[in-house]
Amino acid sequence: MGSKERIHRLKEQTRVNILDAAYDIVKDEGWQALSMRKIADKIEYTAPIIYEYYANKEAILYELTKKGFMMLAERMQAACDRNEDPAAQLEALWLAYWNFAFEEKEYYQLMFGVEVNCCLMDEMFPTGTTPYDIAARPIAEMMGIGDLDDDRVCTKYYTYWSIIHGLISINIVRKGTSDEINRQILRDAITGITRSLKKQ
Amino acid sequence: MGSKERIHRLKEQTRVNILDAAYDIVKDEGWQALSMRKIADKIEYTAPIIYEYYANKEAILYELTKKGFMMLAERMQAACDRNEDPAAQLEALWLAYWNFAFEEKEYYQLMFGVEVNCCLMDEMFPTGTTPYDIAARPIAEMMGIGDLDDDRVCTKYYTYWSIIHGLISINIVRKGTSDEINRQILRDAITGITRSLKKQ
DNA sequence: TCCCTAATTTTACAGCGTTAAATGATTTAC
DNA sequence: GTAAATCATTTAACGCTGTAAAATTAGGGA
Numbered sequence: 001m002g003s004k005e006r007i008h009r010l011k012e013q014t015r016v017n018i019l020d021a022a023y024d025i026v027k028d029e030g031w032q033a034l035s036m037r038k039i040a041d042k043i044e045y046t047a048p049i050i051y052e053y054y055a056n057k058e059a060i061l062y063e064l065t066k067k068g069f070m071m072l073a074e075r076m077q078a079a080c081d082r083n084e085d086p087a088a089q090l091e092a093l094w095l096a097y098w099n100f101a102f103e104e105k106e107y108y109q110l111m112f113g114v115e116v117n118c119c120l121m122d123e124m125f126p127t128g129t130t131p132y133d134i135a136a137r138p139i140a141e142m143m144g145i146g147d148l149d150d151d152r153v154c155t156k157y158y159t160y161w162s163i164i165h166g167l168i169s170i171n172i173v174r175k176g177t178s179d180e181i182n183r184q185i186l187r188d189a190i191t192g193i194t195r196s197l198k199k200q
Numbered sequence: 201m202g203s204k205e206r207i208h209r210l211k212e213q214t215r216v217n218i219l220d221a222a223y224d225i226v227k228d229e230g231w232q233a234l235s236m237r238k239i240a241d242k243i244e245y246t247a248p249i250i251y252e253y254y255a256n257k258e259a260i261l262y263e264l265t266k267k268g269f270m271m272l273a274e275r276m277q278a279a280c281d282r283n284e285d286p287a288a289q290l291e292a293l294w295l296a297y298w299n300f301a302f303e304e305k306e307y308y309q310l311m312f313g314v315e316v317n318c319c320l321m322d323e324m325f326p327t328g329t330t331p332y333d334i335a336a337r338p339i340a341e342m343m344g345i346g347d348l349d350d351d352r353v354c355t356k357y358y359t360y361w362s363i364i365h366g367l368i369s370i371n372i373v374r375k376g377t378s379d380e381i382n383r384q385i386l387r388d389a390i391t392g393i394t395r396s397l398k399k400q
Numbered sequence: 401t402c403c404c405t406a407a408t409t410t411t412a413c414a415g416c417g418t419t420a421a422a423t424g425a426t427t428t429a430c
Numbered sequence: 431g432t433a434a435a436t437c438a439t440t441t442a443a444c445g446c447t448g449t450a451a452a453a454t455t456a457g458g459g460a
Contacts, residue, residue: 036417046440048418057417076334086338087394093335094364094390101368114369115313134276135293138286151381158367158377159385164294166366167358168301169314177358181351185359190294192396194287196388207406236448246409248449257448 015053017043019067022060026106061110068107072100112169132157142197156197163189215253217243219267222260226306261310268307272300313373332357342397356397363389 021042025034036057040047054060079096083089101108108114136148139156147153167185171177221242225234236257240247254260279296283289301308308314336348339356347353367385371377 035415037415048420048441049439051418052438073331073334076331080334080338086341089338090335090342090360090394091390093338094360095386097331097364098368098386101372105372108368109372112365112369113315114372115315131273131276131297134273134280135290138280138289138293141286142290155381155384155388158370158381159363159389160290160294162366162370162385163359163363163389164297164366165312165370166362166364168298168308169312169369170358170362170365172301172305172309172314181355181358184355185362186295186298188355188396189359189363190291192392194290196392235446237446248410248451249408251449252407 011053014043018050018053018060019063023064023106031106031109064107065110068104068111071104071107072097072111075100114169131161135160139197142194156193159193160190163193211253214243218250218253218260219263223264223306231306231309264307265310268304268311271304271307272297272311275300312369314369331361335360339397342394356393359393360390363393 018039021039022034024042025038034057036050037047039060040050050060054063075096076093079092080089083092133148135157136153139160140146140148140150140153143152143156145153164186167182167189171182218239221239222234224242225238234257236250237247239260240250250260254263275296276293279292280289283292333348335357336353339360340346340348340350340353343352343356345353364386367382367389371382
């Protein structure tokens with residue numbers, strides 16, 4: 001009886017189809033638009049059938065997250081393997097990470113909980129009180145640059161902001177890193193960037 | 201008739217109460233648990249009344265976001281003002297940012313779209329293929345450290361990861377920064393951290 | 401007291417994730 | 431070949447969501 005296997009294969013295919021359909025919807029309409037009924041529509045079934053394949057919606061997201069992490073790991077490993085020198089390896093591997101985040105934005109959002117938020121930040125602040133406005137002044141001063149909107153100031157500002165926001169959101173999403181290490185990274189990073197301001 | 205004013209004041213109070221109720225719920229149960237009906241319950245009204253004060257749920261979130269940004273700006277400015285030297289200003293102001301993110305975690309999540317995700321990352325990867333496993337080797341090599349789990353390696357890894365993830369999520373949430381600047385920050389940061397590996 | 405207006409609630413709709421029951425189809429046993 | 435049993439799938443339903451319209455209640459002015 002090969003029919004048992006045929007059916008088994010078909011069911012496995014449906015499992016994959018559900019994941020693919022979910023990803024298609026997200027790619028088209030974003031994560032907040034993903035619903036069990038839409039997935040069902042796409043695979044031409046009714047909604048409850050999905051529960052035959054996945055315990056619930058979260059399980060689907062979990063599976064997609066796992067897939068995302070596997071893709072990321074592959075790309076980083078491949079980039080690393082293409083180089084010999086450790087410095088070159090590091091650059092290549094982080095660049096692969098960077099590229100993954102934008103080429104597979106939907107996966108990255110799911111994996112690291114980056115919500116696409118409604119509102120543009122700049123219109124949120126009373127003028128002159130954005131973090132940029134506050135931080136740009138001492139940055140510019142140290143660099144000996146008069147114009148607060150100079151690209152060099154802007155770059156340094158984003159360097160500060162990135163590492164701090166990055167460290168924060170990593171800690172919010174996945175707690176577990178020790179406070180000790182966090183503080184150390186924070187101080188290291190701030191003083192490191194600050195030192196680099198004087199040089200130029 | 202002062203009663204007109206009394207009523208006006210009462211309505212203004214209700215506007216505030218709605219925001220406060222929303223924040224209380226979020227503080228207790230997280231953002232995903234916030235609903236119009238729960239807010240209404242808390243202020244002892246029925247749900248549709250809220251639409252008399254805010255256009256919709258998004259408007260409430262918008263208002264809270266604005267409040268969060270104002271709090272952040274205040275704290276950063278105050279921290280900056282407490283110092284004279286620009287280097288000290290920068291350290292103080294970014295430390296204030298850091299503290300805000302954790303003391304007002306709910307606001308920070310709303311402001312920067314940091315979702316608290318379901319799943320622990322480590323169980324997602326086949327063993328030995330986490331980004332840490334991949335990146336730790338060249339880091340350790342450059343630092344002349346044999347043990348991949350050494351705290352010094354771990355710290356450097358998180359420094360890389362933070363700035364890259366930070367830069368990515370800032371770009372995902374609020375597009376607008378030029379690609380040119382992004383690339384420059386990325387390269388600067390990577391080579392900067394990499395250089396710091398050799399020194400030690 | 402009557403009317404108008406404003407405040408508030410009730411009801412309703414369409415969508416969500418999810419479960420239980422009812423149907424339909426297919427395989428197994430005799 | 432027909433009956434029974436098992437599986438696949440759908441229909442119906444529950445409680446929840448955001449939101450809109452209608453119905454109700456309350457308050458103030460003539």
